[in-house]
Amino acid sequence: MPSVLYRALDVRELLPSEEELSARLRVPIGFRDKRAEALKRELLASVSPAMCAVRVAVTRADEGALYLGDIRTESEALKKSLRGCEQAFLFAVTLGLSCERWLHRISLLSPAEHFLADALASAYAEAAAELASDILAEGCVLTPRFSPGYADLPLSLQKDMIRITEANKYLHIELQESFLMVPQKSITAIAGIRR
Amino acid sequence: MKKSLRQRLRTERLYFDGGFGTMVQSKGLPPGTPPELWNLAHPEVIEGIHRAYCEAGSNIITANTFGVNCEKYENYEALIEAAVANARRAAAPYGAYVALDIGPTGKLLKPYGTLAFEAAVEIFAKSVRAGQKAGADLIVIETMNDSLETKAAVLAAKENSVLPIVATNVYDESGKLMTGADALAMVAMLEGLGVDALGMNCAFGPDKMAPILENILKHTSLPVAVQPNAGLPFIKDGKTAFPLSAEEFATETARLAEMGATLLGGCCGTTPACIRALIEKTKALPFSLPTKKNETVISSYTHGVVIDKAPILIGERINPTGKKRVKEALASGNLSYILEEAAAQVEDGAHILDVNVGVPGLSEKELLPKVADAVQQVTDAPLQLDSSDPEALAAALRAYNGKALINSVSGKRESLDKVLPLAKKYGGVLVALTMDEDGIPATAEARVSVARRILAEGKKYGLSKKDFLFDPLCMTVSADKDSANITLKAVEMLTKLGMKTVLGVSNVSFGLPERERINAVFYTAALDRGLTAAILNPHSNAMKNAYITHRLLHGLDEGAKDYIDFVAENATEAAPAAQNASALTLQAAIEKGLKDEAQRLAKDALHNTAPTEVINREIIPALNAVGERFEKKTLFLPGLLMSAEAATRAFSAVKDAMPKKEAANTPPILLATVKGDIHDIGKNIVKVLLESHGFPVLDLGRDVAPETVLAEAKRSDTPLVGLSALMTTTVPAMEETIALLKKELPQVRIMVGGAVLTADFAKRIGADFYCADGMAAVHTVKGFFEEQ
Incomplete structure (x- = not known):
């Protein structure tokens, strides 16, 4: 079993792009909304972002399958993404159960605010994944991150991702039978290491 | 005569063992293999580790059952039986105790995860039964990071064994569990449930435990257990390592013992050498239990509320009596209104929320736990579970995440026999109504005498003054001119006897106009006589004014901060309302997505316009306008949704005003x-x-x-x-x-x-x-x- 790197992430370093925020809120870039601003402050007070990661060998079996440590996949898109990489980081990030609780509370009180809060939280979860990539990229170059569910990489790979990163233990991420993660604002990803 | 383990827990410092997983790995357990599998596969290795801890001086060793439960292993009974037997063989020569070790299920409980509370209780119950059968001496519930899961495990232990229970939680550096509970919340709940000792383990080293321990010791009267890690783990040469040497671990953990922890041990990264050094460092320290506390405290899943000198506000609004919309919500199952009301009461300053679901024809036993659970999802205020049906109280208390206020018990024999045991089993502070089979006594003295009788009965269940709020019953003053005086006198007498009190103050004005005027004066009078808690409408400005002013005049508002804030808040609320009154129309309020204003303007419009007209002239045109703007992309989804919520509020105001026939109950x-x-x-x-x-x-x-x-x-x-x-x-x-x-x-x-x-x-x-x-x-x- 590879050793897991666990790290709490600094909320102040979560910087979602304008494009990401606008896309999630379904508004044009530059659009400002007082309620969204207020919810953003609440969100940032509720999150407890953290990451965990493992470094694994990338190997290619004769029959064409790709191995990330002991995880086997036949995804063509991932093979392409990891071309030339001998190692990769598998990692998970989460905004934490406190954020889940905050979102759930809003969902019960105001569907309209829930839409805004959920969109904001999604953008911040993406920012957490970006921050984790940046942290892992220290001293090396990483391929763009790739998550289960993208292209032909099946969502069922989540199970292996959670197992190998020990995200259940370190981040308290629980995988449902439908491969949804709780807390919902969690992301798992693969990034190839290019020296 | 030999002391029992329970006696020893209260009279001497006892030592647990240390880390187990890393010890088994050092004996060759392959990484990724669960240590519990070696209970059957390599019993001699497991026994050897236990023996090493016994040799180091541990009085209590934990069987290797942390990761075993019926969800993970079909053969959980065999694994537990072997684990206890392995530990017993090692412990016997040293006279050490063997604990059944219960860890988290690894699943999140509802509503965030999928595991139901009762399913969790059953998982733990199976382990407890297997552990007791295998001969464990006590049950250690540890590394719990969820308060509700901790409660499930403790209940399972209590309901399926007679063994002593030690429960320890994992706190983070902010002093909270993963699910939000602080030390006071956990102390309140666990003491209420009747564990024998409580405390914390894992997460970090002894140094970071000190501030959390301080908080635990401030509130608990029970023996406190600490089992820190050997510092924060780090990666060295690709392997997990811990920074503290045995000596350093012992030195730092000894400080926790000096603070008052009396059950000492280690968690991840600690070894028999750590325990040996710890015993060496602490054996000469004098033993003392935490001082006995007499706090009246209830809790939610995040925090406790200590009911002491400062007056407590209990929100009365979640109660169907006289409230059509609460009744409708309970009957239809659409709890939105109730949840909004819960959040709004807390926003208006309620410390505790009363939850009453008594509607004829509906099952309180089913509804009370359901509504209490839903309310806990939108607010972290502790709840007062309110029912005259002991079965409903039992169901709600069982599933409640925390320690509740129980409303109520009375001096009637049946009530005493049915409700007092609930407080004993689940914990909780009881609202005790000073009435009995003969009804409500006519004098203050007689009500106090009922209170004394209830307290005496409570003592039979181990309850004391701190576990009660006595309610000397507020009657309507229009029916009996002396009733208010009698109640106030009873409050004064009970207070002098050191008993805490509670009143449903609004009853005093029943049947009279301008009720708030009476309520506020009566409330102030009761506060002056020592009233502890009042069940009232937290939205009422008059009541809040009475509360805030009382605190100011009785030295409870440092620098008059709360009073000044209250006045400022009222000033800012009044100003925009006045401005908007002239400028804003209902249609504009909906288009702008202003839900409070939309609701208010709809109500205003109903003074001189028929309900259907308000819908057709204002609400529908507003919705059409926002719909058009959305389709033309000049309004975006957030705006559309805000307008929709504002329209919903306006609709509900209109619906309330409609004659019954027009508002015919269409199926949803x-x-x-x-x-x-x-x-x-x-x-x-x-x-x-x-x-x-x-x-x-x-x-x-x-x-x-x-x-x-x-x-x-x-x-x-x-x-x-x-x-x-x-x-x-x-x-x-x-x-x-x-x-x-x-x-x-x-x-x-x-x-x-x-x-x-x-x-x-x-x-x-x-x-x-x-x-x-x-x-x-x-x-x-x-x-x-x-x-x-």
Whole structure:
């Protein structure tokens, strides 16, 4: 079993792009909304972002399958993404159960605010994944991150991702039978290491 | 005579063992293999580790059962039996105790995860039964990071064994559990449940435990256990390592012993050398238990409320008596109004919320735990569970996440016999009504005498003054001119006896006009006589004024801060309202998405306009205008949804004013996110848009089983069910739900939506309508009802 790197992430370093925020809120870039601003402050007070990661060998079996440590996949898109990489980081990030609780509370009180809060939280979860990539990229170059569910990489790979990163233990991420993660604002990803 | 373990826990410092997983790995357990598998595969290795701890001086060793439960292992009984036997062989020569070690299930409990509370209790119960059968001496519940899961484990231990229970939690550096509870909340709940010792383990080293221990010791009267890690783990040469040497660990943990922890041990990264050094460092320290506390305290899943000198406000609004909308919410199952009311009361300063669901014809036993659970999902205020039905109280207390206020017990024999045991079993502070079989005594002295009798009965269950709030009963002053005086005198007498008091103050003015005037003066008089807690309407400015001013005048408001804030808040609330009154129309308020204003303006409009006119002249045009702007892309989704919520508020105000005939109870449209799916944004958008157009909606929530959808469809007599699913993996559950509905209720129509669906696919799985987005759902529903 590879050793897991666990790290709490600094909320102040979560910087979602304008494009990401606008896309999630379904508004044009530059659009400002007082309620969204207020919810953003609440969100940032509720999150407890953290990451965990493992470094694994990338190997290619004769029959064409790709191995990330002991995880086997036949995804063509991932093979392409990891071309030339001998190692990769598998990692998970989460905004934490406190954020889940905050979102759930809003969902019960105001569907309209829930839409805004959920969109904001999604953008911040993406920012957490970006921050984790940046942290892992220290001293090396990483391929763009790739998550289960993208292209032909099946969502069922989540199970292996959670197992190998020990995200259940370190981040308290629980995988449902439908491969949804709780807390919902969690992301798992693969990034190839290019020296 | 030899002391029992329970006696020893209270009279001497005892030592646990240290880390186990890393020890087994050092003996050759391959990484990734669960240590518990070696209970049967390599018993000699497990026994050897236990022996090493016994040799080091541990008085209590924990059997290797941390990771064992019936969900993970079919042969859990054999694994537990072997684990206890291995530990027993090692412990016997040293006279050490063997603990059944219970760790978390590894699953999140509802509503965030999928594990139901009772299912968790049953998982733990099976382990407890197996552990007791195998001969464990005590039960250690440890590394728990969820307060509700801790409660499930403690209940399972209490209900299935007579063994002593030690419960320890994992706190983070902010002093909270993963699910939010602080030290006071855990102390209140665990003492209430009757554990023998409590404390903390794992997470970090002894240094970081000190501030949390300080907080625990401030509130608990029980022996406190600490089992720190050997510092924060780090990676060295690809392996997990811990920074503290045995000596350093012992030195730092000894400080925790000096502070008052009396059960000492180690967690991750600690070894027999750590325990030996720890014993060496602490054996000469004098032993003393934490001082006995006499706090009257209740808790939620995040914090405790100590009921002491400062007056406590208990929000009275979640009670169907005289409240049509609460009654409707309880009858329909659509709890939105109740949840909004819960959040609003806390915002207005309530410390505790009363939850009463007594409606004739509805089962309180089913509803009270359900509504209490829902209220806990929108607020972290502790609850007062309010019912005259002991079975309903039992059901709600059992599932409550924390230690509740129990409303109520009285001096009647039946009530004493049925309610006092509930407080004993689940913990809780009791509201004790000073009445008995002869009714409400006519004098203050006689009410005090009933209070004394209740207290005496309580003592038989181990309860004392701190476990009661006595209610000398507030009667309506219009029916008896002396009633207020009698109640006030009783408050004064009880206070002098060191008893805490509570009153439902609004009763005093029943049947009279301008009730707030009377309530506020009466409340002030009661506060002056020492009233501890009042059940009142926290939205009432007059009551808040009485409360805030009393605190100011009695030295409870440092620098008059709360008073000044209160005055400032009232000034800012009044100003915009006055401005808006002239400038804003109902239509504009809806278009701007101002929900409070929309509700107020709708109410105002109803003074001189017929309800249907308000709908047709103001609400519908506003909705049409925002709909058009949305379609032209000059208004965006957030704005559309805010307008929809404002329209919903206006609609509900209008509906309240409609004559009964016009507001005929049309069956609701049922909405649900299907089983396995917890993404409910789409469903929520549809809900708010439908409600804004005046369609009644019953929202079943997310992760809803097909059987539940069917049962609710039958119960509510709905003509139309809307289902949502976000993931390809949950679409089969949608198909299954549709098939069940079509088979059992062929007349019901089904509309579906969700990111992965298409019109074709919707048809293929048997849906009647496909809605690409929220507005499409509105058009579908309008079309459906027009056709009907």
